[in-house]
Amino acid sequence: MNYACTPTTGPCRRVVLQGALAMLIGSLPFAERAPAAEPIKIGLVTALSGQSARAGEALTRGATIAIEDINAKGGVLGRPLELVRRDDESNPAKGLTAARELIQREKVAVLLGGLDTPVQLAIVPFVNNVKMPFVVPWAAGTNITQNGAATNYVFRVSAMDDEVDKAIVAFAGKTFAAKKPGLILVNNPWGESNEHGLRAALKAAGIEPAGVEKFEANDVDVVAQLSRLKQAGADSLFLVGNVGPSSQVVKSLDRMGWAPPIVSHWGPAGGRFTELAGPSAGNVIFVQTYSFFGNLSPVGKRVLAELQAKYPDIKGPEDVTPAVGFANAYDSVMVIASAIQKAGSIDPAAIRDGFYGIDRLEGLIKTYEKPFAQNKHDALTAQDYIWAHFEDNHILPFKK
Secondary structure, X not given: OOOOOOOOOHHHHHHHHHHHHHHHHHHOOHHHHOOOOOOEEEEEEEOOOHHHHHHHHHHXXXXXXXXXXXXXXXXXXXXXXXXXXXXXXXXXXXXXHHHHHHHHOOOOOEEEOOOOHHHHHHHHHHHHHHOOOEEEOOOOOHHHHOOOOOOOOEEEOOOOHHHHHHHHHHHHHHHHOOOOEEEEEEOOXXXXXXXXXXXXXXXXXXXXXXXXXXXXXXXXXXXXXXXXXXXXXXXXXEEEOOHHHHHHXXXXXXXXXXOOOEEEOOHHXXXXXXXXXXXXXXXXXXXXXXXXXXXXXXXXXXXXXXXXXXXXXXXXXXXXXXXXXHHHHHHHHHHHHHHHHXXXXXXXHHHHHHHHOOOEXXXXXOEEEOOOEOXXXXXXXXHHXXXXXXXXXXXXXXXX
């Protein structure tokens, strides 16, 4: 049986509406009908789980807020930015696998690194080989950027070990009159980088260390190493290690009943340090590149307000922990966007040259004036460092 089609019948009504919608779309200007521009992907490889997950979250938030700020102004080259993350679990092999996936499968335009120097060092030869711009917003190993590559695609918006080591020696001498420090260092490439830097900085200052002791990342007791430094007359400790091993140093000192001044690289800032180290966690003073306390720049005030609006757990500056991860990632993405804009495309070689073309950029940490050159792939210097410690679970500026 055939049914007549009238404007009130269901099937006919759908035909009429579909036809009208097609006519309406056809009458719109081309720009309004064009599909959204394809995003430019930025890949993030960092620790998103384990003891350093807080650092990965800080890097994620910093990159996210920067991307939202950039996209709100129209993106880069008329295209929005998009963050694609992978967890390296603080494992070099997994970090390299994640980098390969982001570059080869996700087709990211730029790779953003993470917390751990050994992970970055595993990725560096690969990105230089495939010519992928790689920006490191945390890991401080000197040879990450000073890697000897003829064509270097690795840049950093973070502290750098050689500069941090000079700052540690100067700060300990000025603050604690340290004359015979003991070095207690994690036994990995990051520890090796800082042993070299600290020995050079101490020699330049005319200071002989009491000794150098190493510990493994999974050690649960370092009393033996610390006892040797104490017996050698150490009047202070220079500490290099991430969250877990650094917390074991603090607990071992508690068991010994020894409380020398502890001046540290920023490893303790990367995660659950106060939980793992116990009540003496606040005795460790460590380097940072940014704090949301004090008189903030206009960029700092705006970004803190955006953080509070987006993340309910951030009530004030004390909740942006670690601020260094957030600030370095924020500025790294701003630098990446500026380099892509300078390049005028997402061609990797053009983006690399775009970093050298950045003249002036107002960031969160500072205003960058020509931050990179062919022989300068680190945007921050020792003048950009501050000192901090934990109070409860918050990182606050250190005041003696």
